[in-house]
Amino acid sequence: MSIKLPIYLDNQATTPTDPRVVQAMLPYLTDVFGNAGSRNHSFGWAASEAVTIAREELGALIGASAKEIIWTSGATESNNLAIKGAAHYYARKGKHIITVQTEHKAVLDSCHALEREGFEFTYLPVQADGLLDLDVLKAAIRDDTILVSVMMANNEIGVIQPIAEIGAICQQHGIIFHCDAVQACGKIPVDVKALKVDLLSMSAHKMYGPKGIGALYVRRGRPRVRLQPIIDGGGQERGMRSGTLPVHQIVGMGKAAVYAKEDLDTGKILEVKRLRDKLWAGLQENLDELYLNGSWEHRLPNNLNVSFAFVEGEGMMMAIKDIAVSSGSACTSASLEPSYVLRALGVEAELAHTSIRFGLGRFTTEEEIDYAIDLVTEKVRWLRDMSPLYEMVKDGIDIKSIQWAAH
Amino acid sequence: MAYSDTLLNHYENPQNVGSLDKADPQVGTGLVGAPACGDVMKLQLKIDDDGVILDAKFKTFGCGSAIASSSLVTTMVKGKSIDEAAKIKNADIAAELSLPPVKIHCSVLAEDAIKAAIADYRKKKSGQDI
Ligand SMILES: Cc1ncc(COP(=O)(O)O)c(C=O)c1O
Numbered sequence: 001m002s003i004k005l006p007i008y009l010d011n012q013a014t015t016p017t018d019p020r021v022v023q024a025m026l027p028y029l030t031d032v033f034g035n036a037g038s039r040n041h042s043f044g045w046a047a048s049e050a051v052t053i054a055r056e057e058l059g060a061l062i063g064a065s066a067k068e069i070i071w072t073s074g075a076t077e078s079n080n081l082a083i084k085g086a087a088h089y090y091a092r093k094g095k096h097i098i099t100v101q102t103e104h105k106a107v108l109d110s111c112h113a114l115e116r117e118g119f120e121f122t123y124l125p126v127q128a129d130g131l132l133d134l135d136v137l138k139a140a141i142r143d144d145t146i147l148v149s150v151m152m153a154n155n156e157i158g159v160i161q162p163i164a165e166i167g168a169i170c171q172q173h174g175i176i177f178h179c180d181a182v183q184a185c186g187k188i189p190v191d192v193k194a195l196k197v198d199l200l201s202m203s204a205h206k207m208y209g210p211k212g213i214g215a216l217y218v219r220r221g222r223p224r225v226r227l228q229p230i231i232d233g234g235g236q237e238r239g240m241r242s243g244t245l246p247v248h249q250i251v252g253m254g255k256a257a258v259y260a261k262e263d264l265d266t267g268k269i270l271e272v273k274r275l276r277d278k279l280w281a282g283l284q285e286n287l288d289e290l291y292l293n294g295s296w297e298h299r300l301p302n303n304l305n306v307s308f309a310f311v312e313g314e315g316m317m318m319a320i321k322d323i324a325v326s327s328g329s330a331c332t333s334a335s336l337e338p339s340y341v342l343r344a345l346g347v348e349a350e351l352a353h354t355s356i357r358f359g360l361g362r363f364t365t366e367e368e369i370d371y372a373i374d375l376v377t378e379k380v381r382w383l384r385d386m387s388p389l390y391e392m393v394k395d396g397i398d399i400k401s402i403q404w405a406a407h
Numbered sequence: 408m409a410y411s412d413t414l415l416n417h418y419e420n421p422q423n424v425g426s427l428d429k430a431d432p433q434v435g436t437g438l439v440g441a442p443a444c445g446d447v448m449k450l451q452l453k454i455d456d457d458g459v460i461l462d463a464k465f466k467t468f469g470c471g472s473a474i475a476s477s478s479l480v481t482t483m484v485k486g487k488s489i490d491e492a493a494k495i496k497n498a499d500i501a502a503e504l505s506l507p508p509v510k511i512h513c514s515v516l517a518e519d520a521i522k523a524a525i526a527d528y529r530k531k532k533s534g535q536d537i
Contacts, residue, residue: 312445314470318418329445329470338445350442386424386474388449388466389442404441 007323007368011206011302011361012155012183017252018208018362024255025210028248036245037236047247054254061257062181062200063191064217070237071250074214075182075203077230079106079149081216081241082178082199085227086147087114090176094144098122100132100161101344103151107180111149129295130159130345138169147176152184156328156341156357157294158303160188167196176225182206182214186260187269187300192217198225204249208362209256213249216241263362273301275369276360280304282373287380289393293328293342293355304358307351308376310390311383316356319379323372328355350399410471411505417475422482425464427451435528437520446473446513450480450520454528458489465520472510476500476517489525 008016028050036051038044055066072078087097099111101123111121122140126132132150141148148170153160163179170177178199181190186207192200200217204210218240219225233242263269284290289309305328308316313329328339329352338352347355358372384390389399410418426449427434433453440447446469453462463481467474479500484492500506500514 310468312469312473315468315474318471348443349445353442353445386421386466387468388438388447389468391426391449391466399442402438404443404447405439 003367003371005322007372009358009360009372010324010326012357012359013326014205015208015361017210018256018259020259021209021252021255025248025252028251036247050247050251051245054250057254058215058257061185061261062217063193068217068220070216070218070240071245072214072216072241073212075180075201076106078201078214078216079180080110081227081230082201083107083110083149084114084230086176086178086199087119088228089226090146094146096120096142096145097147098124098140098145099149100124100126102126102130102154102341104155104180107149126344128346130154130157131295131298132161134162134165137166141173145175147178149178151180153300154341155183156339157305158300159294160298160300163195171196183300186263187302189264204253204256207256207260210249210252213246213253215253269301272360272364275364275366276302276304279358279369279373283376286377291351293345293347302360306356307354308356308380309351309354310387311380312353313355315383316379319383320375322375326357329353414472414475414504417478418471421474421478423464424466426466427453427462427464432531435524437523437527439519439523440516445469446516448473448477448516448520450477450524452484452524452528454489460484460487460489460492472506472513473516475504476513479503480517480521484521492521493525495521
């Protein structure tokens with residue numbers, strides 16, 4: 001069987017829109033184009049009804065009710081709204097916020113912005129496997145802590161944090177708990193009630209929906225969670241996020257949630273996991289000096305992040321250009337610093353430079369994984385034959401004993 | 408990022424990959440860069456008594472631009488005198504490969520590698536003369 005190249009293995013960056021989702025969206029660009037806020041004619045009613053159905057569909061994925069879903073432009077906005085909105089609303093109660101060093105930039109940079117306004121932050125470290133130590137969290141809580149923000153699953157290493165335990169701790173202390181669940185939705189079961197999450201960020205384009213649409217779950221019921229809006233205007237979304245609703249996008253996110261839930265309920269996601277496990281087993285069988293980044297046990301079923309020691313990540317990606325992956329190597333960014341996530345795990349810079357993230361997805365096939373194992377094996381061997389470091393290690397030289405000149 | 412054909416050609420078909428005998432008094436070895444920074448180049452030059460570079464070999468840990476810069480440098484220095492080779496500037500390497508601005512440091516490293524290999528050879532020579 002011939003396979004189509006290049007192969008997409010970067011599903012943590014984004015996913016293709018499922019054709020079934022595209023089909024569901026199309027009528028809402030043409031026939032059903034009304035403004036969901038138009039209360040006085042059938043065009044508006046039809047649009048509004050579609051939005052309500054999508055709210056229910058997305059709510060069902062995370063165990064929330066339709067009324068608890070706030071539409072946003074994506075998870076970057078959801079994270080901004082959750083963190084800045086809660087900080088500003090509860091500023092009278094306190095000014096201390098806790099988050100984690102391995103969070104997505106949308107969380108960390110929202111925090112940095114609030115720091116400049118006078119809020120105080122604790123950025124918790126993680127353990128070598130990427131997991132947060134709950135005792136470290138407990139010790140960081142202060143009387144004036146108003147918000148804790150911890151992601152469910154990391155976008156680089158796929159490590160899943162103990163969200164239910166964190167939720168319980170926050171509830172005990174009366175602290176609002178925000179969780180960035182962008183990477184987790186549709187990959188592992190998410191139940192906001194069981195997890196005791198108050199605010200939860202989601203993005204459609206990470207779960208086979210369109211780009212440019214996301215949502216924030218905002219818990220209702222007592223005590224209800226309040227947010228100060230970032231975007232003011234017509235008062236849509238309970239006043240928390242003004243702006244005419246992009247109905248076609250919303251319909252797409254709703255349908256994406258339906259199929260994401262189906263992946264979980266039917267066990268399709270276990271097939272993705274089987275292929276991910278096969279990829280890792282295959283690489284380990286063929287190559288030495290491989291280092292898994294992050295916990296294997298507490299990990300998304302579709303993620304593999306490996307350091308191929310002595311082979312620089314960007315050089316590697318150029319060699320395996322038939323498969324699309326991403327790297328924590330500095331060379332892929334303008335900053336020349338390797339991944340801050342890997343550094344937070346204590347991965348040394350030399351290994352961080354050699355890391356590759358494989359993100360499998362709904363449309364990944366067995367043939368593609370077989371191809372990837374063969375190609376990566378061949379190219380790593382080729383690059384190691386060209387690597388002065390691999391040669392030195394094979395000659396018994398301790399690379400750490402050499403005085404390298406920093407440049 | 409779109410790379411030039413010359414760069415891609417040097418990356419995909421690197422010239423003069425390998426090692427020369429480090430202990431050979433005619434061989435100068437330059438090892439520059441650092442694993443923690445994401446690139447390390449090893450350049451070895453075999454030099455005759457008239458100071459002419461007879462052979463050049465490299466091994467590089469780094470991105471595509473670093474590998475291509477190393478490969479290019481081995482082809483540039485062969486047949487040159489060490490004095491001529493020492494005059495190769497990083498700008499020459501960057502221009503030949505059309506390196507994008509963020510990759511200029513790869514050409515700097517390649518220039519450093521030539522200088523380091525020549526310095527190592529000269530050190531060996533002066534050791535012999537005494
Ligand atoms: C964990 C995480 N949070 C937030 C985001 C931002 O989401 P969006 O692209 O919808 O703004 C991403 C995507 O890059 C992510 O992986």
